[in-house]
Amino acid sequence: MSIISLLTDFGLQDGFVGVMKGVIWGIIPEVQIADISHQIEPQNVMQGAITLWRVAPYFPDGSVHVAVVDPGVGTERRALAAQLGNQYYIAPDNGLLTPLIQDAKSQDLPCQFIELTNSKYWLSAVSNTFHGRDIFAPVGAHLAAGIDLDDLGNPFDDPILIELSQPTRTQEGWQAHVVAIDIFGNIETDLRADQVESLEQIVVRIKGREIDGLVSSFGHRQAGELIAVISSEGFIEIAVVNGNAALDLKVKIGDVVEVLIKSLE
Amino acid sequence: MSIISLLTDFGLQDGFVGVMKGVIWGIIPEVQIADISHQIEPQNVMQGAITLWRVAPYFPDGSVHVAVVDPGVGTERRALAAQLGNQYYIAPDNGLLTPLIQDAKSQDLPCQFIELTNSKYWLSAVSNTFHGRDIFAPVGAHLAAGIDLDDLGNPFDDPILIELSQPTRTQEGWQAHVVAIDIFGNIETDLRADQVESLEQIVVRIKGREIDGLVSSFGHRQAGELIAVISSEGFIEIAVVNGNAALDLKVKIGDVVEVLIKSLE
Amino acid sequence: MSIISLLTDFGLQDGFVGVMKGVIWGIIPEVQIADISHQIEPQNVMQGAITLWRVAPYFPDGSVHVAVVDPGVGTERRALAAQLGNQYYIAPDNGLLTPLIQDAKSQDLPCQFIELTNSKYWLSAVSNTFHGRDIFAPVGAHLAAGIDLDDLGNPFDDPILIELSQPTRTQEGWQAHVVAIDIFGNIETDLRADQVESLEQIVVRIKGREIDGLVSSFGHRQAGELIAVISSEGFIEIAVVNGNAALDLKVKIGDVVEVLIKSLE
Numbered sequence: 001m002s003i004i005s006l007l008t009d010f011g012l013q014d015g016f017v018g019v020m021k022g023v024i025w026g027i028i029p030e031v032q033i034a035d036i037s038h039q040i041e042p043q044n045v046m047q048g049a050i051t052l053w054r055v056a057p058y059f060p061d062g063s064v065h066v067a068v069v070d071p072g073v074g075t076e077r078r079a080l081a082a083q084l085g086n087q088y089y090i091a092p093d094n095g096l097l098t099p100l101i102q103d104a105k106s107q108d109l110p111c112q113f114i115e116l117t118n119s120k121y122w123l124s125a126v127s128n129t130f131h132g133r134d135i136f137a138p139v140g141a142h143l144a145a146g147i148d149l150d151d152l153g154n155p156f157d158d159p160i161l162i163e164l165s166q167p168t169r170t171q172e173g174w175q176a177h178v179v180a181i182d183i184f185g186n187i188e189t190d191l192r193a194d195q196v197e198s199l200e201q202i203v204v205r206i207k208g209r210e211i212d213g214l215v216s217s218f219g220h221r222q223a224g225e226l227i228a229v230i231s232s233e234g235f236i237e238i239a240v241v242n243g244n245a246a247l248d249l250k251v252k253i254g255d256v257v258e259v260l261i262k263s264l265e
Numbered sequence: 266m267s268i269i270s271l272l273t274d275f276g277l278q279d280g281f282v283g284v285m286k287g288v289i290w291g292i293i294p295e296v297q298i299a300d301i302s303h304q305i306e307p308q309n310v311m312q313g314a315i316t317l318w319r320v321a322p323y324f325p326d327g328s329v330h331v332a333v334v335d336p337g338v339g340t341e342r343r344a345l346a347a348q349l350g351n352q353y354y355i356a357p358d359n360g361l362l363t364p365l366i367q368d369a370k371s372q373d374l375p376c377q378f379i380e381l382t383n384s385k386y387w388l389s390a391v392s393n394t395f396h397g398r399d400i401f402a403p404v405g406a407h408l409a410a411g412i413d414l415d416d417l418g419n420p421f422d423d424p425i426l427i428e429l430s431q432p433t434r435t436q437e438g439w440q441a442h443v444v445a446i447d448i449f450g451n452i453e454t455d456l457r458a459d460q461v462e463s464l465e466q467i468v469v470r471i472k473g474r475e476i477d478g479l480v481s482s483f484g485h486r487q488a489g490e491l492i493a494v495i496s497s498e499g500f501i502e503i504a505v506v507n508g509n510a511a512l513d514l515k516v517k518i519g520d521v522v523e524v525l526i527k528s529l530e
Numbered sequence: 531m532s533i534i535s536l537l538t539d540f541g542l543q544d545g546f547v548g549v550m551k552g553v554i555w556g557i558i559p560e561v562q563i564a565d566i567s568h569q570i571e572p573q574n575v576m577q578g579a580i581t582l583w584r585v586a587p588y589f590p591d592g593s594v595h596v597a598v599v600d601p602g603v604g605t606e607r608r609a610l611a612a613q614l615g616n617q618y619y620i621a622p623d624n625g626l627l628t629p630l631i632q633d634a635k636s637q638d639l640p641c642q643f644i645e646l647t648n649s650k651y652w653l654s655a656v657s658n659t660f661h662g663r664d665i666f667a668p669v670g671a672h673l674a675a676g677i678d679l680d681d682l683g684n685p686f687d688d689p690i691l692i693e694l695s696q697p698t699r700t701q702e703g704w705q706a707h708v709v710a711i712d713i714f715g716n717i718e719t720d721l722r723a724d725q726v727e728s729l730e731q732i733v734v735r736i737k738g739r740e741i742d743g744l745v746s747s748f749g750h751r752q753a754g755e756l757i758a759v760i761s762s763e764g765f766i767e768i769a770v771v772n773g774n775a776a777l778d779l780k781v782k783i784g785d786v787v788e789v790l791i792k793s794l795e
Contacts, residue, residue, distance in 0.1 A: 025324070184572050339746055
């Protein structure tokens with residue numbers, strides 16, 4: 001049983017996702033389809049990249065991830081299929097796979113890119129504005145059905161990468177940044193907990209507020225309290241217990257979060 | 266492997282869609298279920314009709330589409346099953362299938378309507394307010410499981426049709442109308458591009474703004490620019506590159522869009 | 531073919547639900563997965579409990595319902611698996627199953643609880659903040675794949691129950707309460723229609739408005755009219771035809787709804 005995931009900025013109102021499923025099941029009726037997210041902010045390639053990178057590695061080997069956040073649809077931007085480790089991806093070549101590519105390269109995993117040029121695997125009529133339906137969905141379905149990656153087009157080795165937020169070392173510790181805000185208002189930073197040498201000694205400073213130390217989870221403090229935790233992906237995260245930290249602190253993507261290490265002061 | 270799609274105005278919060286899936290899988294556990302949309306505006310039969318018509322034809326032959334936008338639930342309005350071409354539909358008889366019926370008739374495809382009267386295929390207890398769960402879902406499941414359309418009730422041939430927006434010819438070109446606004450704020454009109462005789466010579470006028478000519482896709486112009494394109498369904502569409510045209514122009518469904526043909530002036 | 535349902539407060543934006551599906555299909559690739567709701571208000575155990583209770587009984591016997599509304603994640607709160615009647619549940623032990631447990635007990639159905647302690651059925655790395663992905667999803671998948679409930683951990687018999695809203699008898703009839711407001715703005719109360727002895731004689735009083743009698747469904751009155759109906763779950767419900775009663779009346783959960791019986795006055 002093969003598996004396809006979908007990640008887009010298409011929303012759930014207009015039927016754009018449903019039509020992709022109809023196209024996919026017309027090619028491979030037995031495939032399982034999981035929605036990762038269709039509420040990526042329109043054209044926000046960075047948000048799409050981070051969301052896909054967090055989720056895709058939990059899927060079984062051989063899964064095909066069809067990701068479409070595609071401000072360049074209908075221009076000459078390449079469309080690609082990729083193998084990264086034991087998983088497959090179909091996406092516009094605009095940086096959407098950046099963190100997945102970086103992880104695969106740093107771990108010496110298989111890393112292969114094909115430009116989608118073989119229109120045999122597309123719908124017969126291709127619009128200029130909806131390649132999710134006309135190209136990405138059918139190509140993903142054919143790949144899940146067993147077509148070789150090589151059959152989809154021509155290999156290349158210079159996929160577009162976008163610059164990802166990185167924490168920087170300071171005299172007092174780290175300067176991190178807000179990279180994601182989830183539905184609960186929890187604020188995820190770009191600083192991995194395992195990068196910090198004295199986790200039990202940190203003070204987190206954000207928007208003029210200071211948080212002394214990490215707690216192990218939300219339920220260890222009272223409702224309404226501002227806390228820092230290690231996120232489920234292993235990064236430093238700021239939250240309000242049973243509340244919404246991002247709204248309370250008026251935080252936005254890119255804002256600075258200082259992580260001070262007491263022994264350095 | 267058979268396929269059911271669902272389109273409703275039920276939203277995703279209250280479990281109304283999940284319960285339909287439980288009912289369906291109790292009858293035919295192996296059927297694939299695709300959500301087309303559950304965010305049709307409450308009781309907006311027109312929006313449901315347009316969304317279903319755009320999506321359903323991309324599903325494989327034999328698919329069963331269960332569509333429930335049903336302000337008349339619990340009254341004497343008919344409930345129906347239909348075969349249109351090679352696809353099947355379960356819906357209240359309130360116009361939700363109008364453009365699909367018109368297309369099937371204009372193309373001389375099979376067109377058959379059954380009033381749902383055979384309660385053998387319904388849940389044993391039928392509420393007055395939730396026929397999606399109690400009638401439409403189980404009937405769709407039985408149809409996908411191989412029951413004959415004729416077994417569901419009595420044939421009839423006068424389904425309710427709603428009046429669809431149509432462009433009108435003018436001395437300068439066409440007077441079109443806004444028929445849909447998608448999640449990106451793109452504005453779709455009722456004017457098919459192939460109805461316009463001199464596509465390379467048009468000026469689009471909307472809300473006092475003029476757009477000179479069509480571009481082939483969003484990425485061909487700068488962010489923020491107001492453009493006209495051919496939509497993925499083949500209609501004249503107005504968009505703001507990486508922006509939200511409907512919000513910018515304060516456009517609503519039914520607003521006039523003039524398409525002027527320069528050679529006629 | 532086995533079936534898993536998911537109910538959470540995770541929303542659909544961040545990929546939290548998609549990653550659970552990836553984990554599940556890695557364990558049992560052929561299982562069907564239905565979303566019941568992922569738009570439970572964050573940490574609102576009561577809303578989750580009511581939604582799950584309305585939907586789960588419509589699923590076929592043997593279904594596994596994974597429900598995660600979990601303000602206590604990462605604390606010592608128990609996680610549980612339960613058999614209630616012929617269905618299975620995986621959830622934090624925080625009251626999320628309360629009405630399902632009460633129904634099973636009152637109907638003398640099988641009722642068994644296991645504390646999840648056998649980490650063999652969890653992901654190998656368990657975070658402190660996302661047990662939906664790391665514990666509940668994989669345990670649900672193993673259960674759907676045929677593992678015995680007993681293998682998941684240790685039996686116990688004192689699951690946490692929350693206090694559910696109950697109508698009280700008054701001299702004039704019943705004092706009921708608002709327990710749910712759905713996407714249409716329909717207002718559901720805690721008073722079952724079959725508790726009321728003279729249904730054809732009632733007056734419903736809510737927020738200073740009076741509704742004389744029940745109608746059988748929305749379509750029997752004019753758009754805009756305030757009505758009372760029997761909900762699809764059998765409770766007294768207040769609605770505005772083609773409108774939004776909760777917004778119109780500024781109703782919130784817990785508000786009083788008086789149901790007066792004329793013969794008692």
